[in-house]
Amino acid sequence: MAHTMREVARRAGVSLATVSRVLNNNEYISEETRRRVLDAVREFNYFKNVHAKRLATGRSDLFGLVISEIANPYFPEIIRGYQAMAWNRGFDVLLCNTEYDLERTKAVMRKLRESDVRGVAIVTSSVDKSMTSELTAAGIPVVLCNAEPAGKLVGNICIEYEHGINKAIQHVVELGHRRSAVIAGPADNRTAVTIRKALVSGLTARGLKPVCVLEGNYRVDAGASAVREVLSYPELPTVVFCGNDLIAMGAMSALEESGVRVPEDVSVIGIDDIFFAFLARPPLTTISVPREQLGVKAFEALDKMLNLKRHKGSNYILETDLVVRKSTASVRRLSLKVNS
């Protein structure tokens, strides 16, 4: 079927080793020989077998990337940044989704380990030390996102939410808001908890102590059902901070369905600035997270650990910022009371 290097060698009238040298751009090859080999390669339309190569060299040209779910709009840009970096350097990326499932996550780690990947970036939050240790023990560097201070061979990309959150709070203060609510992400998600705390303490500090702090998953329906709960309260908040844009969009939908207008009656703020945030009606004011950069930095961190043999693990910090669109507006004099 496919030709092997030996056949190419025979055809070119040289040895196996020589063909290998030519194909690896090794020096110490005469022009004449190189030409002959390359001719034979062309003639046979020869491709190297990556598996043989990987076996022989003892390493793959693969980097792993672990995400939760491909359909979640949070991840595409991360994948993009990571993949672009890898591709530019001649590497491939093995994309793995955990589907939010622990067993599946374990299977993924095993797969990654078996595949001899050079390094792994994990941008899901539900990965604990016991899972990464399997990789690091095999000498495979790992980089996490918003994780606790790292150990050997594990880097960390930390997203600094404070800045964006503070600007957002400043923003709503200037708009005259006094009553806020928070719809946070899942309580078992480290990042979600960090954000919730920053939000609550920041709001409280500025005199906008939230009238309620709800928790749920990171999906649209969570935003909708949280809003329905908020609507049952005697006094409506004038601004609701959401743990991510999906929640925010769900919240806006539910709000509108109940006849509450955004932003006239209540303002809504999301986090992430996913692609669809600007397409929402109204376009969503949100705290942007540099996700493509996250992918890029994750790769760089791995690269650094690989090259410098720095076992300390390298860390990066990424800044967030506020993107003001149309889902926030100055508070109306007369506050609305829906259910009375």
Added chain:
Amino acid sequence: MAHTMREVARRAGVSLATVSRVLNNNEYISEETRRRVLDAVREFNYFKNVHAKRLATGRSDLFGLVISEIANPYFPEIIRGYQAMAWNRGFDVLLCNTEYDLERTKAVMRKLRESDVRGVAIVTSSVDKSMTSELTAAGIPVVLCNAEPAGKLVGNICIEYEHGINKAIQHVVELGHRRSAVIAGPADNRTAVTIRKALVSGLTARGLKPVCVLEGNYRVDAGASAVREVLSYPELPTVVFCGNDLIAMGAMSALEESGVRVPEDVSVIGIDDIFFAFLARPPLTTISVPREQLGVKAFEALDKMLNLKRHKGSNYILETDLVVRKSTASVRRLSLKVNS
């Protein structure tokens, strides 16, 4: 570093071949031996090296999936369906994006070929025969989407747009629309052209011959700029059909920005039913394409070709349907004239 099978064999006091047999669930292994081997495996926390395995078996547990761009919301569900099928059967998927770039596409094909993938599904439309032939020539089955009748080792998943389109046209006819416009996808895209033609002929047949047929890319901005052009016409259409949901969402944005209300003044219909379609304001009426099924069927087609040694290439047809939401409404008596 990592342990090898030989070490496990030595530890368990058996031969290399025996360990291999145990690990491959081979019959003809005594319970006693199996236990000893598995103990050793556990003790060493041993993993098989996939590259060695692939080299030895001459095939990889990989299936390729070629998409245009990871950030395009059209693809996630396809990936999902495909990957789920693969995982269930113990296979991995190598995800490749062409980034709409020809060189890149070629590189991807080469990579897939080198990787000894079992089969490849290509759901981008800009792949011609010369590219797939490199794969099929190597005995790797390929499945395309909406392609021309296939050759050897190439299957085809055909999306039947007619049904959805006809229902959509029926829908707008019932709503009393008489003037339509269509904003199609790129002219060099086979699927986009098919859709455009079906749309135009269907509309014409029902007496709604489009006042204009615009073409552009498949992105949001194309919808927006097309709408701006439409708005410069003396008479506004009352309904605009878009080549995909992204275009439709861009169209709705631009419409709204110009003070034209959707659906009161003009109705908008998309195609695909991407995740965000129902979150658009107003929620988008669209023709749903069973994308997860597309992924599933693509894998099945490959599987069939692989198992049955059917060189004919297997084909599937997928149906589309209309999803009515809020971006379409009955036409108003008095037609609006914006620029006069």
Added chain:
DNA sequence: CCCGATTTTGGAACCGGTTTCATATAATCC
């Protein structure tokens, strides 16, 4: 013209598994 240094090439071991073939042991049958 000979010798050591340098450039070029081939031979062979090796990477870590799978698999064929042969052998040894146990079970079955007449």
Added chain:
DNA sequence: GGATTATATGAAACCGGTTCCAAAATCGGG
């Protein structure tokens, strides 16, 4: 009880490359 068959294991070849080591060819200097 010996032949026959099923079960269990090992030895070794093989997959298709990379790379170390040694040998051959080329070259410059004395």
